[in-house]
Amino acid sequence: MTEQPFLSVSNLTKHFGGSGFSRAPVVRAVEDVSFDVPRGKVVGLVGESGSGKTTIGRSVLRLIDPTSGTVRLDGVDLTAMSARDLRRQRAKMQYIFQDPFASLSPRMTIGQILMEGLGIQGTGTRRDREDRARAALKAVELPADAFDRYAHEFSGGQRQRIGIARALALEPQLIVADEPVSALDVSIQAQIVNLLRDLQTRLGLTMLFISHDLAVVEYICDTVIVLYLGRIMEIAPAAELYANPRHPYTRALLSAIPEPVPGRASRRQILTGDIPSPSNPPSGCVFRTRCPHAIDACAQVVPPLEAVGRDHRSACIRNHELETAEAVPA
Amino acid sequence: MNAPVLDIRDLRTVFRVGGRELTAVADLDLSIAPGETVALVGESGSGKSVTSLSVMGLLPRKVGRIDNGTIAFRGKSGAARDLVGMTPEALRQLRGNDMAMVFQEPMTSLNPVYTVGEQIAEPMRIHLGRSRAQAAAAAVQLLADVGIPDPARRARQFPHELSGGMRQRATIAMALACDPKLLIADEPTTALDVTIQAQILDLLAKLQAERGMAMLFVTHNLGVVAEIADRVAVMYAGRIVETGTVDEVFDHPRHPYTQGLLRSVPRLGQATALKRAGTPLPTIAGAVPSLANLPRGCAFAPRCPYAIDACTVAVPPLADTGGGHGSRCIRWPEI
Numbered sequence: 001m002t003e004q005p006f007l008s009v010s011n012l013t014k015h016f017g018g019s020g021f022s023r024a025p026v027v028r029a030v031e032d033v034s035f036d037v038p039r040g041k042v043v044g045l046v047g048e049s050g051s052g053k054t055t056i057g058r059s060v061l062r063l064i065d066p067t068s069g070t071v072r073l074d075g076v077d078l079t080a081m082s083a084r085d086l087r088r089q090r091a092k093m094q095y096i097f098q099d100p101f102a103s104l105s106p107r108m109t110i111g112q113i114l115m116e117g118l119g120i121q122g123t124g125t126r127r128d129r130e131d132r133a134r135a136a137l138k139a140v141e142l143p144a145d146a147f148d149r150y151a152h153e154f155s156g157g158q159r160q161r162i163g164i165a166r167a168l169a170l171e172p173q174l175i176v177a178d179e180p181v182s183a184l185d186v187s188i189q190a191q192i193v194n195l196l197r198d199l200q201t202r203l204g205l206t207m208l209f210i211s212h213d214l215a216v217v218e219y220i221c222d223t224v225i226v227l228y229l230g231r232i233m234e235i236a237p238a239a240e241l242y243a244n245p246r247h248p249y250t251r252a253l254l255s256a257i258p259e260p261v262p263g264r265a266s267r268r269q270i271l272t273g274d275i276p277s278p279s280n281p282p283s284g285c286v287f288r289t290r291c292p293h294a295i296d297a298c299a300q301v302v303p304p305l306e307a308v309g310r311d312h313r314s315a316c317i318r319n320h321e322l323e324t325a326e327a328v329p330a
Numbered sequence: 331m332n333a334p335v336l337d338i339r340d341l342r343t344v345f346r347v348g349g350r351e352l353t354a355v356a357d358l359d360l361s362i363a364p365g366e367t368v369a370l371v372g373e374s375g376s377g378k379s380v381t382s383l384s385v386m387g388l389l390p391r392k393v394g395r396i397d398n399g400t401i402a403f404r405g406k407s408g409a410a411r412d413l414v415g416m417t418p419e420a421l422r423q424l425r426g427n428d429m430a431m432v433f434q435e436p437m438t439s440l441n442p443v444y445t446v447g448e449q450i451a452e453p454m455r456i457h458l459g460r461s462r463a464q465a466a467a468a469a470v471q472l473l474a475d476v477g478i479p480d481p482a483r484r485a486r487q488f489p490h491e492l493s494g495g496m497r498q499r500a501t502i503a504m505a506l507a508c509d510p511k512l513l514i515a516d517e518p519t520t521a522l523d524v525t526i527q528a529q530i531l532d533l534l535a536k537l538q539a540e541r542g543m544a545m546l547f548v549t550h551n552l553g554v555v556a557e558i559a560d561r562v563a564v565m566y567a568g569r570i571v572e573t574g575t576v577d578e579v580f581d582h583p584r585h586p587y588t589q590g591l592l593r594s595v596p597r598l599g600q601a602t603a604l605k606r607a608g609t610p611l612p613t614i615a616g617a618v619p620s621l622a623n624l625p626r627g628c629a630f631a632p633r634c635p636y637a638i639d640a641c642t643v644a645v646p647p648l649a650d651t652g653g654g655h656g657s658r659c660i661r662w663p664e665i
Binding site for chain 2 (some may be wrong): 048049155156157158185186187188189190191193194197198212213214215216218219238239242243252253254255256257258259260261262263264268270271272274275290
């Protein structure tokens with residue numbers, strides 16, 4: 001028997017607007033997304049603007065309420081929970097934000113920032129809370145004297161370490177890291193990815209790692225989910241996704257990443273057109289308007305996620321025709 | 331060889347911050363030939379954007395100024411003129427006409443209350459003396475040239491009615507309106523999604539080849555440099571630390587910072603092997619130093635795996651390593 005997944009997201013849908021007096025069209029941010037994260041594993045949510053990756057991350061912690069669908073953490077349905085019960089659950093799940101300049105209060109010392117969540121949870125005595133905050137600071141390899149300093153005294157990379165320490169102080173079991181390295185310089189990005197990977201394996205954390213960059217998630221993720229306009233296009237073990245991408249969107253996304261290798265550009269596949277608006281997504285397959293392989297049938301039905309390999313699923317009705325990467329465009 | 335469109339010699343740009351003068355760019359030499367693309371690449375605070383602002387004469391007034399050096403620019407007149415010390419009025423005559431700019435965030439260059447067509451037409455009316463009707467027609471043609479479908483309709487729309495990628499295409503159309511000799515593109519694809527970035531890079535390369543413009547391309551992304559540039563200058567803490575053709579610098583980097591930076595960029599499909607071996611991703615230790623507190627000698631020495639005592643004595647010169655390739659490292663022959 002397989003172990004029950006630690007985090008289980010089922011048929012998650014989130015629409016914004018369209019109710020009350022607003023005349024703005026409904027934004028379909030997330031449509032019918034389901035996936036599991038086993039305990040101690042890292043799943044990457046990757047996609048461009050409007051793919052729904054952040055909305056999924058926030059819905060998982062119920063920082064926003066989903067329109068429909070369920071999120072279960074360790075078997076407990078978070079979507080049906082009262083606010084008071086939810087607060088108790090939140091100690092188990094923490095969020096790391098993208099912008100280390102916006103997510104740390106300028107008026108609090110780092111120590112106060114790290115202890116705030118523990119105070120809200122009513123964890124231990126003040127002394128215990130300080131011990132845990134100091135341990136978290138040490139875990140992210142910041143000097144002990146950082147405890148009494150303020151956020152503005154730190155560089156971007158150091159601030160992101162503080163953001164990670166704040167999440168760790170609560171000793172969570174699930175971390176949602178939303179573009180945690182996107183605001184950092186290249187030479188600092190790898191430092192933070194290494195730190196997250198090290199903490200994750202050492203502490204056995206379960207993690208959702210959100211990124212727009214497929215190159216960044218490969219090292220840290222066990223499984224990668226590729227999203228487009230609120231839907232899952234492909235899901236596969238990380239090594240498999242990079243070695244054998246199956247969905248035309250994943251292939252295009254991989255091909256579009258500029259790599260520091262002169263002469264590679266000429267072999268690149270360039271998608272035409274813009275990402276459609278999530279308030280007016282195409283019928284059928286949402287990617288079909290930019291897909292080089294689209295046929296008439298693609299407009300008719302939303303393609304189901306079909307198995308194309310071991311733990312590997314792709315939502316394309318032409319999955320089997322396009323098996324090899326060299327398939328000829330329609 | 332053709333006379334350079336842009337020839338910067340010994341540029342030094344300083345900023346006044348809290349009563350102190352900080353050197354944002356120092357000892358900078360850079361030249362760009364007609365039809366050539368040169369990339370300035372570096373991390374935050376490296377001085378790459380300050381260099382481009384110095385060329386455009388757009389340094390923040392009373393805060394930033396060029397302290398030393400010459401910026402010889404050969405515009406449409408064919409004669410080289412020094413942009414340093416030129417009056418604001420004379421610079422305004424050149425900007426948008428002989429040289430044009432594309433910035434990271436298209437909404438900073440587009441005026442929300444004018445139609446896209448009006449804004450593309452404006453420089454042609456000001457600089458080229460075109461009539462309103464001529465300029466309007468040319469604007470529609472430019473929108474078509476930058477790959478905007480249904481250009482006549484788009485010309486009548488306002489910037490907010492366009493997507494981010496479309497807006498960047500529109501600012502490129504505006505920049506090209508007067509057929510400039512030099513295009514300065516400062517992080518033009520950084521705010522865009524990766525599939526749209528690929529489109530814009532492709533477009534810039536195509537337009538540049540068609541028009542034979544020189545291009546100064548400022549970016550933090552080494553992958554983008556490899557795609558777009560002929561030559562590259564890598565900047566660190568206000569100085570060029572390595573320069574050469576893109577092939578040379580990427581295949582045989584001769585400065586430890588360039589080497590570290592190239593290793594730090596995640597390569598698709600390679601992280602899996604590292605993960606399986608339990609090896610961390612390669613990094614550069616430490617952080618970029620503050621301009622207010624630069625180390626003595628080589629600014630990279632505190633982070634450099636090859637640093638020796640001699641590195642902290644004086645700023646190393648940009649040594650010629652052969653074939654137009656230069657490295658600001660005293661140990662370049664060894665590394």
